[in-house]
Amino acid sequence: MPRAKQISVIVTDKMQKGYRYTLVESVGRNFDVEFRPQLTPKQMLALGVFGGKYMTDCKREFPKSWFTHAKLSSIHNDKLNYFERHASQSLSRWREKGWINEQHDPRGWFQWYCRYYLGRRIPEEDARQIKRWKAIRRHAAQIKKNCQPQDLGCRPGQRQALLHWAYDSRKM
Numbered sequence: 001m002p003r004a005k006q007i008s009v010i011v012t013d014k015m016q017k018g019y020r021y022t023l024v025e026s027v028g029r030n031f032d033v034e035f036r037p038q039l040t041p042k043q044m045l046a047l048g049v050f051g052g053k054y055m056t057d058c059k060r061e062f063p064k065s066w067f068t069h070a071k072l073s074s075i076h077n078d079k080l081n082y083f084e085r086h087a088s089q090s091l092s093r094w095r096e097k098g099w100i101n102e103q104h105d106p107r108g109w110f111q112w113y114c115r116y117y118l119g120r121r122i123p124e125e126d127a128r129q130i131k132r133w134k135a136i137r138r139h140a141a142q143i144k145k146n147c148q149p150q151d152l153g154c155r156p157g158q159r160q161a162l163l164h165w166a167y168d169s170r171k172m
Contacts, residue, residue, distance in 0.1 A: 006022050006023060006024055007022065007023040007119075008020060008021070008022050008023075009021050009022070009023065009061065009118075009120075011058070011061055013057050013058040013060075013061070014057045014058075015057075015058075015106045015107060016106060019104075021104075021115065021120045021122075022120065023118055023119035023120055024119055024120070024121050025119035025120075025121060026119060027117065027118055027119055028040065028117055029119075031116075032126060032127075032130055034130055034134065035126075035130045035133060037113070037133070037165075037166030037167070038166060038167055038168040038171075039163070039166045039167070039168055040117065040166075041062070041066055041110070041113060041114045041117050042063075042065060042066040042070075044110070044163060044164075044166060045066055045067065045069075045070035045071065045072075046068075046069040046070055046071065047071075047082045047163055048071040048080045048081045048082045048163075049081065049082070049110070049160075049163055049164050050076075050081075050088055050110065050164060051073065051076035051077050051078050051080055051081060051086070051088070052071050052072045052073035052076070052077050052080035052081075053072075053073055053074075053075065053076040053077070054107065054110060055067075055070070055072065056072050056073070056074060058107075058111075062114055062118070081160050081163075082159075082160060082163055082170070083152070083156040083157070083159050083160040083163070084156070085156045085157045085159075085160045086157075086160075087157050087158075087160035087161040087163075087164060088161070088164060091107070091108070094108050099132070101125055101128075104122060104125055105125075109129060109132060109133070109164075109165070110164065112125065112126075112129045113129070113133075113166060116129070133165055133166070136161070136162065136165040136167065137167075139158045139161055139162050139167075140162060140167055140169070140172060142155065142158060143155050143158055143159065143162075143169065143172045144172060147172070149172070150170075150171070150172070152170060159172070
């Protein structure tokens with residue numbers, strides 16, 4: 001069910017100046033039937049993702065509660081990641097591969113997910129990002145195939161990568 005009142009958000013941070021989007025769904029509700037993330041953005045930030053560097057200049061856009069226990073840093077620090085492993089590629093590599101939609105989400109998938117979680121919907125972009133999210137399941141399959149259940153020391157890099165995509169790899 002759509003929000004009773006749509007909310008407009010204007011973003012001004014290091015990567016976007018005056019970008020505007022509208023929240024048309026309730027927070028954390030009415031996701032595409034094929035998109036069932038296991039972690040919320042708040043949980044991901046508290047667990048430690050992206051070396052703590054991802055959200056440092058755009059906190060005003062998102063709920064303060066997301067940052068209460070967030071592990072953030074002014075520089076990338078893999079020790080802040082839950083599995084203390086580097087599990088992401090550079091922004092320049094993401095751009096090179098065509099994974100970034102500069103118009104809407106210049107920081108990539110997690111920025112899209114945060115905005116989607118808040119209630120923004122852009123059907124074509126949502127479908128593209130959900131397709132990418134589903135493709136990451138191959139890492140979960142590798143963990144299930146090669147690791148004993150909940151052996152968190154097995155394939156920690158893949159487990160960290162899955163956390164970056166809202167899959168709770170601590171439970172595999």
